[in-house]
Structures are given as C-alpha cells and as structure tokens.
Amino acid sequence: MHDNHSSPDRRTVLMAGAGGAATQILPDFLAARPHLGADLRVGLVGVGRQGRAILAELGKFDEVTLVAYCDTDERRLGSAARRAKGAKGYATQDAMLAAHPDLDALLIATPTHLHRAPCEGGLAAAKHIYCESPLAHSIEDCRAITAAAATAGKVFQTGYQGRANPVYKLARSFVRSGAIRDVLSMSAQSNQKNSWRTPASDPVRDKALNWRLDPEVTLGLAGELGAQQFDVLHWFTGKYPVRVEASGGILAWRDGREVADTVQARLTYKDGSQLSWNATLGNTYNGTQELLMGTMGTVRLAWSHGWLFKESDAPTQGWEVYANRQQFHNDEGITLIADATKLASQGKLKKGIGLPHPGLYYGLETFFQSITQDKDVVCSAEEGLRATAIAIKVQTALTTGQAQDISEADLASK
Amino acid sequence: MPLRLACQAMGTRFELVLAGQREDQLRAVGELALEEIQIAHGRWNAFANDSVLSHLARCAGGPPVELDPETFDLLQTCVRVAKQSRGFFNPLLGPLLHKLGLRDETKLDPAEDLGTLLDVKGLVLDPKGHSAQLTRPGMQLDLGAIAKGAALDLAARVLVDEGVTCALLHGGTSTALALDPPPGKDAWQVVIGPEKNAPRAHLVHSALSVSAANSRRGSLPRGDHSHILDPHRSRGTRHLQAAAVVAPSAATADAWSTALVAGCLPSDPPQGLGLLTQPTSDSWLLAPGRPNFFHIEPCTTTTPPLTAAPF
Incomplete structure (x- = not known):
C-alpha cells in the first residue's frame, strides 16, 4: 500500500514549504472532487441505515453512477427511490443483476448475518465487492466469503474504515515510526445512547429489522461497534490478541431484550500488553475513540480527529513548533493533521483539522481507486476476517462467561 | 405520561415529546426521528469540515454538486424566502460572518466584493439534477436557524411515517413544531418567554419560531446590536427586538422570523403565516390581516425562550 505519510523528515519538508515557494495544490484528502480516472457503474445491496449513508457519499463521486439498488423491505425501497434519482430499485440482488449485468461493482450493506449470499453471488457474477463490516456473523461465513474473494479475481474490500482514514493513516505512521516508542496498553470505547431498536409494525418485519437484538444472529456491540476498533488497533500494532475475557449485561434498556447493552472486554496479547474495550448503548460520554499509550507518548483517535500527547522526556521534533495544539485538562495534544506540511506551506493548517468527509467516504474512495487505478486494497477479505474473528471471540466470551483463547488457526482464512 | 427524548445537535438541544400506547415502540420511533436530526446536523453544520455545506463551499466556483433530496429541498426554501423577503433572509452569509469575526480565522480575499459573495443569484439550483452550484469561489452557505427548523420538519416526517401523530418537537427552545394536540386538548400551548403574561401560541400541525435580536450577546461583533445580521447593511440588525412566526413548516417559520428581525416588512x-413582532422590549404586536395563532396579554418580555406546556 502506498503511504503518503510515512516518509520522513517532516521538519525538512515543512521548513522548506514554509519559507519557499508555496504550491497551491491542496492535499488529496482535502480535494473537493475525487478523481478516479474511469467511470464506474455500481449497485447497492441493502438500503437501510448504512445503505442510506452510502447513498449520501456516492453523490460526491462524479465518475460513479449508482445504477440500481435492492432491498427486501418495501418501505426502505420506497425511501431509497427518493434518494437515488435515476437508479432502479429491486426486491432481490438476483433481479438487480439480471436487469443490469453490466454493473462494475456491488456495495453490500445488508445486515451482518446476510453478507455471505450477496458477496458470493456478486463475486460469481464477476463484480467488485465492497462489503460493510463486520465481514459476517460467523467464522464459517467469513471463510466462505474469503474463499470466494480469493478465486474471483476481483477487488474485494471489507468496510473497516480506519485503514482508509487520512488521520488514522498519519497516526499509524507516527506509531510505526516509534513516536510513542513501545506501546504499553491500548483502550477503546464506543459509547452511544440509543436503544438499537428499530420501529416495526408487525412481528415479521420486527424480526427482520431488529436483527442487532436477535441473539441468534447478532454479534452484539462487539461486532457492530468493536470490530472496527479492533481492526484499527491490529493495523496499528501489527499484532492480534491471544486471549479475550468479556463481561456485560442489560443495564440501560430493560425492555425484554437478550443482547447486552453494556460490555467490557479485555484482550491480551502475546507480549502481555492488553487492550481494554468498553461499549454501551446507555451513555454518550466521549463517544467513540481509541487510545494507544506508549513510553514516549499517547495517540488518541476519534475518527475525524486525532492527537499526539508527548511525554515530557520525549525528543522534540522541529516541526512541532508549527503544530496546532489543543488543551485537554492537564494535557496538551498535538493535532494530527494529514498532509500538514503541504497545508502549513499554504497557511491553511487549520483547514486540515477534522476530516472534510465522513470515514465512510474514504472507505469508498479507496475501493473505487483499487478498481480504477489498481491501488492496493486497504482492507482485504482476509484482514476483514481477522478483525471479525476477534469480535466473534469477544461476543462468545461475553455470552458464555468463559475466557476465549485465540490461536492463529482461529484467524486463518482456511 | 408522555415520553421525552432529546439529543444535542446544531449547537443546541432538541427535544421530542411523544404520546402513544407502547413506550418501547414510541422510543424506537423517537430515536429514529433523533437520528434524522443528527443526520441533518452532519449535513448542515457550517462549522464541520465534513458537512455538505463545507463540501459545497470547497466546490464554489466549480461545477454543480449533486445533493441529497433533503438538502436540495432546504436550499429551494432558502432561495424562495430570500426572494420574498427582498434579501433580508440570506443563506449565503458565511463570508460576512468571517468578515465580522464570527467564524474561524479564514481571511477573505480583499479583492473579492462581499456583495457578490452574498448575492443569492450565485446559488444556482438544478431541480432535474438535484444539484447546487455556488458560482464564485469564496461563497459559503450558512443556514443558521433554518437548518434547525428543517431538521425538526424531517424528524416530524419520520414520526408521522411511523405512526406517531401526537407530538411536540422543539429545537433549542426557539423553534417548536406540533403535530396532533395532546389527548383532551385543542392545541399545544407554547409560551413565548418566561414571564407569567408572556404571549402564547396555539399550535396544531404547525410550527412556531421566535427570533430575537439580543439572544446571543456574547457572540456579537463589537458595537453591533444583534447576532442576526442585516444582509443589506452587513452588520447586526437594529430593526426589531424579536419576531414570532407560525407557519406550516418549521423551516419556513425559522426563515421568516429571522427575516423579520433582520429588517423585512410584515x-x-x-x-x-401568523406574525407577532416585538418592536420594543415591552410590547408585542400582531400583524394585521394575518391568522391569529397567538394569545397576548400585556407583558414586558425581553428575552423569548419558549416554554412548552405539553399536558
């Protein structure tokens, strides 16, 4: 994968930019209109919450045309018809593919436990696939998808968005180059206040729409919230946990549900370091974020924003003089700004604070670029399987009350 | 008991008061409506880099940008009210807010004529392509209160679509939207101000917005009278103390209450539309010839936060 941020002497580049002739070309991630280099015709499978979010982002890609979409829920099809002007709606993926055999790619946004069939069907029909995360609800389905992706010869990207996020890519380059030195511990949280219940007038529709609360198929908070974060931390550190313990309960929404609304998990790594993960549906404090604490500093990530907190004895880099800083009680964070050097040279450093698009946009952009520009896939089916497998282990530990060991075979695609 | 749900968005607190039979279903529907408000916040937040408004600003001077239907509809309302109000409502005040120091440190190009950047003709909407175009670089939408009203309209549509018809919604206590009245009542009563004798609006399937010239003193440019800007004079308005508007939609009510305080005529x-204006701090005036949704007693209201009286 090409990494714009891992190169090097930031001080030299920044100083040259600040004093020299400034180019007025904005960094790619700030570009108002992405350039893919080729036209793409895509179909959207599933137009619920995530499908709607995808629809909103697709409008930003001039070279991408949403040709068709499908969903088994009639009301959602009706709602999508208003948003997807010019595209045609279908009740099934098969009908959509039959009517539009010339689609280049499918974006899969069905419920997690219904990823396998559209992925396999799409790959069999020679379509590139973007599949929302987590990859599936069971390791068997994950492996089936991975096997299909391996033989199809098409681009397959799992929707773990951290890997495409410019702020996260920059933060990772810092961590990987030793800016915080040895990682001692990690923590992550995903806090929101929402019952996770979708209104439905009849029992059949209720079961279909409230799959996140169905203990038969859901991966719970670990899958729907945690997997994205597990993937980020695996990607940053290059290591996977070997054991997981989890606990939790129904503490916020005592409405007859059987799926925990508050969860804590402890993931232990081979070197003894740990990741502490917390999630709840009953409190929003500090939202979603990840923390990596090292001997020379701490990286705090919050999807559209990121900060580096340095220990007092950490060496000072020249570029820090120009850095944007933010105070958090007793700690001062250096704001992580993708392509800061280029922005600083144009006096536009603050324009880089907070990404100009939601994380989903970057996931889609990298997927499209993998198709049209032959760029490396940022999160393959195999990588998607590994993060999903960890989430499955967390959920298993939670529902059984038993710690789960994680072997290499558990994370293997075969 | 009515169910109350709330969320933070657009720098304020949105609250839904819902009545119905099953609380878990009411909550589920209410959360869907709050989600709609959060989506609206994500789209229309002029302060956030990843909003649709910021995206449009980055694309200013370039080709049209395809929009979601909600944003497109809202911009159509903006353009319509801007024309009808003779420019006293203006959705393109971003550059002026920068100039007055009410936004970030971004400097305007001194060569750029502010009047050109604020000209609503520079916001071109294409209904066929569902797209918008800001014709000059530097143009910037700032939807202010109308975004809040539009978010309430969208939330109300979710409630109705999901079968919840008895509800009152408000955003930041300055905009309220009523559906069916509470059980046993003819209307939702909304009090315009904290005083005992403050005017009251009676709302059924209608929205109320109150704009006040002095409600955010802390954010005023030095020497100015109001955070509501008179686009024709490029400064805070001195026209009215406050205005209250009842309209079929919250977005329309918000746009017109802003326009009235900014300087347009009743x-x-x-x-x-029902109009109530406050020319001085101790008097409220009903606009003649307008439907009367208000009950007024002598009062000395100077600040107009709303107090909802649901049951």
Missing part, C-alpha cells in the same frame, strides 16, 4: 411573508 407584509413581505406570504399569506397564511
């Missing part, structure tokens, strides 16, 4: 809004 004769400018289309017929059918």
